[in-house]
Amino acid sequence: MRRSSRLICGFLLLSVLLLLWPAQDHHTPSFVAESSPGTKPGGILLVTAHPDDECMFFAPTLLALLQNPHYAPHVHSLCLSTGDADGLGDSRALELERSLDLLGVMKGNRKIVNHPALRDNITTEWDAAVIGDFVWQYITEHNIKAILTFDSGGVSGHPNHKSIPQAIAALAAEMEAPFASDPSSPSPRVFTLVSEPLFKKYTGPLGAILARL
Ligand SMILES: *[C@@H]1O[C@H](CO)[C@@H](O)[C@H](O)[C@H]1NC(C)=O
16 A cells, blocks of 8 residues: 555544544533433424425424434424525425424424525625524423524524524524523523634545544
8 A cells, every 4th residue: 555545544444533532521511411300301493595405404403403302392493494595485384394294393383484584595694683683582482491493693694694603693682681590580591502613614534623622
């Protein structure tokens, strides 16, 4: 074998070994830990911008929750647009339904918004007040205690994604209630994905090792 191929094989083997190495114990999120089996847990709401966000960005989190029979019936999805940038909104809305079927989100735990102020568009930010109204309505109607969504980087930098955490922060400020930090607070706690820099997303095993470390 040439020296360079030996190096590459060695690197890949090392990557696989490092990835198989047990990760640090993950702390159970407190909204999960605090509810004992006898009590009805509050709802957990995923807020996304477009159909396919749920599987492209949130599948591992959703599956972890949905595979737990205690929490599965309380997982909800609120998608803020039909993803109509290319005129395919109707098909994408149907695809979202099928995706949620496969992931295991119950039929009554879903909403897809189709509102003129929330159009799928890679150049526009969405109005925080409009997002806030839809989120507020959903969390009060369904006793939502935890929200999962994008962080301020939106994972891919899409302005529609980035608008969501901003709107939720504004809603929290308006409610004058701590959304995060205090587990006994009646308002929902917010959990966000962490946007990784481009080089980490596209360096394959190296990116995975960096994430693990
Ligand atoms: C996105 O928004 C820009 C600016 O408002 C507009 O010019 C463009 O037509 C929009 N694109 C779509 C697909 O709606």
